[in-house]
Structures are given as structure tokens and as C-alpha cells.
Amino acid sequence: MPLDSKILCLGALDAGFNTGYDIRKAFEEGPFQLYQSLSYGSIYPALNALLAEGLATCTEQAQDGRPDKKVYAITDAGRVALRQALVRRFAFDRLRSDFMFAIAFAHLMSPDQVSTLLDEYAQGYRDLAHTLAKETGTPPPGRQFLLDMGREGCLSWARCIEEHRSALEEALRTGPGPDDNAIKAPAEEEPATPSRLTEAAAATTAAGSP
Amino acid sequence: MPLDSKILCLGALDAGFNTGYDIRKAFEEGPFQLYQSLSYGSIYPALNALLAEGLATCTEQAQDGRPDKKVYAITDAGRVALRQALVRRFAFDRLRSDFMFAIAFAHLMSPDQVSTLLDEYAQGYRDLAHTLAKETGTPPPGRQFLLDMGREGCLSWARCIEEHRSALEEALRTGPGPDDNAIKAPAEEEPATPSRLTEAAAATTAAGSP
DNA sequence: GTAGACATGTAATTCGTTACATGATTCT
DNA sequence: AGAATCATGTAACGAATTACATGTCTAC
DSSP states (O other): OOOOHHHHHHHHHHTTOOSHHHHHHHHHTSTTTTTOOOOHHHHHHHHHHHHHTTSEEEEEEOOSSSOOEEEEEEOHHHHHHHHHHHHSOOOOOEEEOHHHHHHTTGGGSOHHHHHHHHHHHHHHHHHHHHHHHTOOSOOOHHHHHHHHHHHHHHHHHHHHHHHHHHHHHHHHHHSSOSSOTTSOSOOSSSOOOHHHHHHHHHHHHHHHOO | OOOOHHHHHHHHHHTTOOSHHHHHHHHHTSTTTTTOOOOHHHHHHHHHHHHHTTSEEEEEEOOSSSOOEEEEEEOHHHHHHHHHHHHSOOOOOEEEOHHHHHHTTGGGSOHHHHHHHHHHHHHHHHHHHHHHHTOOSOOOHHHHHHHHHHHHHHHHHHHHHHHHHHHHHHHHHHSSOSSOTTSOSOOSSSOOOHHHHHHHHHHHHHHHOO
16 A cells, blocks of 8 residues: 555645646656656546545636646645555555666676666766755755755765676676577477577567567 | 566576566565565466467476475576567666655654654665675676665665754754644635545545555 | 465456647747 | 647556465474
């Protein structure tokens, strides 16, 4: 039972993001980007649900050039619900990292590919730290904590990569044939036919592109 | 297009986890726990798909007391498919942290609740680091990198919490009425009736429990 | 005796994302 | 002219978790 989209929206409203469009930005580029994600397809239905349950109010605002806006606000009932959700026991953090999983199989890649991957990965975290550093204003202590942890966490993760990559890259250079084991002796059970092989490779490539 | 369950299983097979049961442990308690998750409901169908596509082989093994085992092995075609998947451009890491999101709303909690939450959170990461430190053997350099990063990353995140919590806890003590804003002046638009209020609170509570 | 480890699998449900639909305005 | 920003919403789709179903053996 993780925090669901309704609670996430309620939190965003409490933090001062008051339209569907703004809420998405809060999770995409704003203070919550590191810790949760939420897209339009979840936000707008959630907002309507909150409205129906009396946890939020809405005032429509016509604008000069721009399309009409629906400005939402959290109600007292909404704050009660949010507080209630914050008392529950949380599922522990889950980092979904395709990068790290991939690096586990460095022995299947060329050393160059590994190095490029590590460059890109570390840079991604440094960029994230910079983005978070740009957040302005004087938020309440909790959100300040969020930003501080985000900045430092990203930087120290990037530093950690740089500290450990040399050992990895060294091991790949000196270790057993790093990349040449492309086709080892075929397994004796079920002799994978050439047709099967290409079929499988083609399927994988096709699945990746669209 | 994140790495899907088939690729994840392929990776686990390459890493030497060769039954559905073992693969789950690799993602639950083993070297991958920090970076990906996968449960039985995904693993067994994925394994059968890999078998059908010739990316893995399977030998059934009857056992003394225990139930029968299906021992899988990655094929050359499987290794090609895995390598192919590792070349793609990855979606950037996404940390799902209900803890951190909750702490953003520290101003809605009692200082005690915040402190308890932070204790629990930091301890969770220290425990994780210890679990990872217990991993034995001499894995290939990529998996060693995974373990090293995991241990240090968890520890430095825990340290980061301890370093920043004092500022947060201080701000909550000295700041504006920390917890007493339970019910502020009702919003003038849409005067939330008492019936609506309790209704909403009840609905939220009910939604959380089952 | 009862809880937990070992072991595999399926089906329903719950989610959320992606893509689509619409449309004016401003910046390049 | 074309791309990007602002702005809201829906429907189809995909993917994973949860719960269910089954059964033995060992350790407390």
C-alpha cells in the first residue's frame, strides 16, 4: 500500500501547486521529482476524485491568452486525510535503476561501453543536483530537508561512482577476455539452431525500437 | 521502455540464480534488491517465455524431500539478447520514496512523529547496508561494483539523514505552531459541512485499512 | 502442532503510463 | 513557419503485484 495518486496530489496542493499542470511540474522538474512520479493520466482523475470527496475545492479562472485554468485548493478535510496517510507505515524505498542492473553485466560489454555508461550515469546525477539547487524560495522545514537531501544525495552518489569506477575498469582490463566470449561452446542440451538465434535477436531489437 | 521481467530474469540466470525460487531471492534479499524488484507472478511466466524463445534451457530435477526443481540456464541466444538489451538507452533512475515525500509535510506532523520516522528511515538504510555486506563470494567486477555502491550508498544516505535532521527538528521546535493548526479557519468558498468532513475522513480511513 | 523454508504456477485486480484529442499564444 | 508552453481531459493498453492453489519436510 504505497501512497497513491490522490495523496500525492493532496500533498502537492498543500505545497502550493494548484493546477493539474503545475502539479505535474512539481513531480517532473520540481521538489518531488527525485522521490515520486505522477503523470497527467493520474493527476486529473485524482483531482476530480478529491473534489467529489470534498478534500479539495476548485475555482475556474479564465485567462487572457492562455486556456482556462482550474485552480484547486486543499480543504481542512483534505489536510486531515493527508495527515492520516502520513501516519501509516510506509513501504521501504525502492530504487529502480536500469543503469546499475546493466553495470552488473559489465563482463558482457566492451570496456568502452562501460566507461561511457558510467560517464553518462554520473553526469545524470550531477545534473539532477544542479536542478534541485535552482529551487527558490523559503519552503517549510520539511520541504527544505527534501531539497537538501536531494542535492547532497545526488552529489554523493555521483562521487561514489567516480570512486569505484577505477576498480571496475581496471578489473575489466586485466581480467579474463573482457568481450571476446561472444559465442562460447554451445550448450549440449537443446542445440540452439541458427534460425532460433537470429529470430531471438531480431525479436529483441524490434521490441526495443518502437 | 524500462528493462522488463524477461531481461531481468535473463540477467539473474547469467548471475547464477537458476530456479524461479532463487531468482526471486536475488531480487528480494540478494545483490539486485536495491536496484530492481520482481515477484513470482512475473518470474515464472517470464521463465516460460524465455524457454519458448530459446533464450534459456530447463532441466527438471527431482529432489529427496523438497519439491521438484526446474533448473534453468541461459543459452547463447539468451546472452545475445541480454547484451542487446544492455546497449539500449536507459530511462534514468527513479527512486520511489514514500518516506521522503512524507517528511516534506513535517509541518503537519507532531515533532515526535517526525523524529520517529527519521529514526526508522535511517535505520532501514543501515540495515540494508549490513545485508549487502553479508554477500559472499568473488563475483565478476560488475556485480562487485553493484555491491560496493550499494553498501556505501546506503550508509552515506543514512549519514545524510543524520546530518540534516537536526536542522529540521530545530526548525519544527522554534517555528510556527508546529501541530496546533489541526483545524484552521474554514475556507469561505464551499463551506465544508461537518457531514462532508467526517464522511471524507471515514472514507480515507476505510481506504487505508483493507 | 505450527510456523517457515522449499517449490511452482495462475488469475484477477490494481495501477499507472502512453497516446490521443483540442486549441491558442509566444518564441525562434 | 514550426516548435514549445500553457492547459485539461479520456481511453486503451501494459505491466506488475496480490492472492490463491498445492504439498512436503524440518525446526522449534
